[in-house]
Amino acid sequence: MKFLGFIVVCLTGALLLYGTGDFSNWGDPNSPASLHLSNEYIERALEETQVPNLVTAVLADYRGFDTMFETAVIFCAGLACFLLLRDFREKKQRFYRHIPTGVILHVKNSKKVLPVGREFEHIDKDWVPSDLIIKTVCRILVPFIQIYAMYVVAHGDFSPGGGFQGGVIFGSSLILIAISYDLKILVRRIKEKVFGIFAAVGVLIYVGIAALCMPMGGNFLDYSKLAPLLPGDPHHVRALGMLGVEIGVGIAVTAVMVIIYINIVSEGRLEEGL
């Protein structure tokens, strides 16, 4: 079976390598992309979409389908990570610290759960408590990172940035909470279910905005038909549509980043990690 798989992989690789032979040379001015497509984008993107950043215009408008399925791919990555790694079985052993005496209890009976509170404290076996300096600095930095992430999402159609980058930055701020405090605090503040819902909602926002164009009389992803729904200058409606789409991408990417992180570090148990 392994040998068969090896043959299939080799054949596919050879086929792909054979296919690259037909590509035009790197940076060839006579290739079809340079002859027609790039010039068309550069000349007409600003006048058609009113978005000053050409990259965003190409990514979210001319090639909107591509970006939509990229978002779907990221959602699938999070889903696969969850389905492969998430482990709902009860943990066999727990560790507690008796706070007044500092004695550490090792409870091997999985049924017995001590009340965590003033008397007993839950401790992790693998995780070392981070000290005050790291906790405090991360607490100061996290809001700034989140504001920056929102800026990157919102400013995506004017400057480099956009939903993917902003989503990753926002996700990293949440991961920083999990690293500097511990995983339980993150999962207690934002439930795992919420991350799952947000991952789906992000993709849904993108597809919803795209599908909303159809009853308004346009094609799928034709943002210009949304003009009656949105306030402001009708010329900027494409930029606004792209902004909405970018927000959806940002939400999906944030949630998927956190889902992947929390499932990998804790081997799917979400109890203790790292």
Next chain:
Amino acid sequence: MNLLVVLFLLVGVFFFLGGAIGIIRMPGFYTRLHPAGILDTMGILLMVTGIALYNLIPFSFDSLLLSIKIFLIVFFVFLSSPTATHSIVDAGMRAGLRHWTNKKRRG
């Protein structure tokens, strides 16, 4: 004024150079973190001061605002860089790495 900016930048480059040489030349894990943490922070302070001064030369409210924004970079580096060094040292101590000693002199 331009001379001052050049001076700041050159001193900043000097600190960065010292940090880079220190990372290569220092013996042991903890001593290498020392130039990496301290000299980089100092170098970035001086270089960003130079850039902010250069930006201020046609003085206006906008350029002042931009200079303050540039200085925010220093603020965040000052917060995060020592913390990162601290956490690396902390991880090294917890993992049980011994500090470097000069074996020749001792033995």
